[in-house]
Amino acid sequence: MRKQTTPDNQLQVDHPDGSGYLPGLAIDMVIFGFHEKQLKVLLLEYQNTNLLGLPAGFIKEKENLNEAAKRALTHRTGLHNIYLEQYYVFGDYSRFDPEPLRKILKSKGMNPGDDHWLLKRFVSVGFYALVDFTKAVPSPDLLSERCDWYDLANLPPLMLDHQAMIEKALETLRANLDRKLIGFNLLPETFTMGDLQSLYETILGEKLNRTSFQRKILSLDILERLEKKWTGGAHKAPYLYRFRQSREVAVPEKSFL
Amino acid sequence: MRKQTTPDNQLQVDHPDGSGYLPGLAIDMVIFGFHEKQLKVLLLEYQNTNLLGLPAGFIKEKENLNEAAKRALTHRTGLHNIYLEQYYVFGDYSRFDPEPLRKILKSKGMNPGDDHWLLKRFVSVGFYALVDFTKAVPSPDLLSERCDWYDLANLPPLMLDHQAMIEKALETLRANLDRKLIGFNLLPETFTMGDLQSLYETILGEKLNRTSFQRKILSLDILERLEKKWTGGAHKAPYLYRFRQSREVAVPEKSFL
Numbered sequence A, B: 001m002r003k004q005t006t007p008d009n010q011l012q013v014d015h016p017d018g019s020g021y022l023p024g025l026a027i028d029m030v031i032f033g034f035h036e037k038q039l040k041v042l043l044l045e046y047q048n049t050n051l052l053g054l055p056a057g058f059i060k061e062k063e064n065l066n067e068a069a070k071r072a073l074t075h076r077t078g079l080h081n082i083y084l085e086q087y088y089v090f091g092d093y094s095r096f097d098p099e100p101l102r103k104i105l106k107s108k109g110m111n112p113g114d115d116h117w118l119l120k121r122f123v124s125v126g127f128y129a130l131v132d133f134t135k136a137v138p139s140p141d142l143l144s145e146r147c148d149w150y151d152l153a154n155l156p157p158l159m160l161d162h163q164a165m166i167e168k169a170l171e172t173l174r175a176n177l178d179r180k181l182i183g184f185n186l187l188p189e190t191f192t193m194g195d196l197q198s199l200y201e202t203i204l205g206e207k208l209n210r211t212s213f214q215r216k217i218l219s220l221d222i223l224e225r226l227e228k229k230w231t232g233g234a235h236k237a238p239y240l241y242r243f244r245q246s247r248e249v250a251v252p253e254k255s256f257l
Helices: A065-077 A099-107 A162-180 A182-186 A193-204 A210-219 B065-077 B099-107 B162-180 B182-186 B193-204 B210-219
Strands: A021-035 A038-046 A051-053 A056-060 A083-090 A123-130 A146-151 A190-192 A223-228 A239-243 B021-035 B038-046 B051-053 B056-060 B083-090 B123-130 B146-151 B190-192 B223-228 B239-243
Touching (some): A021 A065, A021 A182, A021 B021, A038 A099, A038 A193, A056 A065, A065 A083, A065 A123, A083 A162, A083 B083, A123 A162, A162 A182, A162 A193, A162 B162, A182 A193, A193 A210, B021 B065, B021 B162, B038 B099, B038 B193, B051 B099, B056 B065, B083 B162, B123 B162, B162 B193, B182 B193, B190 B193, B193 B210
Parallel strands (some): A021 A123, B021 B123
Antiparallel strands (some): A038 A051, A038 A146, A083 A123, A190 A239, A223 A239, B021 B038, B021 B056, B038 B051, B038 B146, B083 B123, B190 B239, B223 B239
């Protein structure tokens, strides 16, 4: 009856004390993609519950926190070596609400008691990831029916505090965009100057001047210019560019002084 | 026999399951101060163990994570309304080492079993705080004998991964220094331009040009100039300044574009 065979099927959701996982600590992931001038996030859909939420993960007893996040990210996207960063720990008591999880477990035919490990208070470490939309293959987890991209600009209602988690992740992405040049992780390997400007505009939520954007980006000396993009009408074909550095590596920060 | 009477004496260190606290989750705090051109951090000293470490905290069952950090910070410094920020979650399995805590508990006359809550694996949320050195009144916790300032440039060996926690906090402080102008939290209410430059130089670990530092800082329009500082020889007395904004409020970030 199980729909997938990825290794996190090992998750003992039906084990009342979650044997093998750290208690009370979860991971939630805001996985950003960029496609057709839209920022997108991956969401899980839970059948027969009307619930939608962020991909989550748990930490094995002898596993590193960051490794657990990488593992969950790989399972949801099929991708390795993705830009992934801790950005905030969501630890308010008010986020404790066992009802959505109880509904999900019941929809799977379980009848969990109040002391089931998944129904206790969780503190959640928020991670955000930047993936190449064209390469990700979204895949649901053991409790969900679908995993799919949703436009950030037009999100449906989400379970628990997942909307706030996404907002905080976007805020962090904006703040880090210049400093670490991490936006490049959202583009395919080659892209036009227009693609890059469109990405910056979408993340920052504002229009940028074309000439000064281009001048500024080129002055950073981080792009390699390739051949022109073949568009049929060769006359106005734009150049393709590639990011010089390994995209996981942050560019050294400049001080304002 | 207890040396202090602050409310965190409620901590049930001698209760084997830590009743009342979230399991496996701790807070560690890098509390920065600035004095005589030195960055300093607060450390706890544990008698008869040769152990030194960062102030820590635990989260009550119905308490917000950030509130728990504020509570611990207030207990260690006597101060309220301090700049305090989450900066990283330390969650590697390799940091799990029950021996230092066992030594500390034994030095207090306890003989904890292997399943004592304090001897299990902890994931720790790192917070850093910026305090006005002249106002803080360091105070030890229930398990420690002393709480005192140490020069960051000359730290003794620390327990567990606390050295790495301090390094990561300093790295974050440097990265956020301009963006959020948070350095002001380390100065007394009024200061000279020389004090401010000295603070920036100490945090960044490099000398800055006096004229351009002053021009840049004044161009931000965040300082209010007060009377001259009385130094006896009135001729060369420097002006005193005050930060215009509430010091907990971050200044809006500027994009490089």
